[in-house]
Amino acid sequence: MNHIYKLHARLLKTGHHNHPLALRRLLLSCSASAPASLSYARSIFDLIAFPDTFSFNTIIRAHADSSPSFSLSLFSKMRMAGVSPDHFTFPFVLKACARLQTGLDLHSLLFKLGFDSDVYVQNGLIHVYGCCGFLDFALTVFEEMPERDLVSWSSMITCFAKNGFGYEALALFQRMQLGGTVKPDEVIVLSVVSAISILGDLELGKWIRGFISRSGLEFTVSLGTALVDMFSRCGCIEESMRVFDEMGERNVLTWTALINGLAVHGRSAEALRMFYEMRNHGFQPDHVTFTGVLVACSHGGLVSEGWHVFESIRNEYGMEPLPEHYGCVVDLLGRAGLLKEACKFVERMPIRPNSIIWRTLLGACVNHNYIELAEKVKEKINELDSYHDGDYVLLSNVYGGVGRWAEKAGVRNSMREKRISKKPGCSLINVNHLIHEFVAGDNNHPQFESIREFLVSMIDILKVVGYTPDISNVLFDIEEEEKESTLAYHSEKLAVAFALLCFKDRRTIRVMKNLRICHDCHCFMKHASDVFEREIIIRDRNHFHHFSKGSCSCRDYW
């Protein structure tokens, strides 16, 4: 910022401070500086009597990241003022659109103005379509491009990954390399690392790390941070720690990635220790760091430590807690069974509780069998967002937990009336470089019969050592025997049975699941890890469960 002030002072001194060219230069300087100088950029912009295309472009660009809606309002202002956009304008406008997940109607405008054949614009379109979930549109733009650069490939790779097509993202990266015309750079490798993180496929994770060292790319802090995060998401927190230890330089994102990793792997005390160590190294935590530490505390049952961290956000760091921090505290109290305190906290929060906060409270009610409270909380959720299948499942679990089958059936009826269906559970497992998918209630796997047979025999064996199927959470009011078989074919059980059939050695079994693991599967896995002498790692929607020798890393606190 200093050089901008100096520049401004010099302009004032020489009497050029109102000269359009001087103002343009000044505008460009502060727009390219830190976000803190944006208000200064706006005041310079306001001094320009008749902003031209260049000035509009500069100010739109400056706000595209941090206040995208302001960028779009500037774009409208530009159009109203009759200032023509050029091929620089649209990449900036599209960036703002991508952040807001909007602006799909821009395509026809750029087509009309003849900018649709510009590579920068096309890349921007891929990015926008990707962020809005319109994968097909993004792919059409991508495939029809006469020439693609690195940004086209990385935008399309990210687009696949963010929309749940991780393996397609990887395939596209292979296709890019086979084409041989573009050489991967740091950013594109980061897109690939991110795709692998979403997939949680450790084999691929190891491969990309090897790729990076072979590629001759500089091992930057960003790449290291991405690997720390990736290994944790692939279920291997030890590898995250190894990468972290080997990094010569780290920043707040690196520390935060490790803290989050430790938190989701149930290593709460270590996460908290890293948080304090990070401060000793002189790094200032940000909002994301606090979220990670609070998650660690809530999952580790560290109530007073978590509360202390939460209070420190405002008292020690002078920052305003975000909704996610309040959410973490609700979880912290709720998980520990302090439901009254959690409710009081929600009532007194200075921000309006959102549906996630209520949902967190609902989860706590289920875990601790607070039925009346659960009903009230569900009503709160209905006011905000009533079509979330998971809430009905949770409420149904509260009734099931105490054997109130009639109410449980009532929940099922109201789901039917509202045409809400429970999202099927789905588990993925990598066996000999092939991904196998198991979906609850689906027998499409080519070896389904033998897997089913083996699973039935597994259940029999585990029952001998104390496993009792817990049918209270089965959603439907069906016969007891049928409830047991519904449970038996939960996707993670099928995946683990399949792994035991395939892996004759004692290697760790790693499963990725789309939903939270249920109590029954959790209990099944603990026994299975003991009887079959295997480590089983399951990544569910939020966390990792490491089953070994009959117990789980979450210490059943989830």
Add this chain to the structure above:
DNA sequence: GTAGGGTTAG
């Protein structure tokens, strides 16, 4: 003066 990337509560 252009676009793609690393950490975010249930």
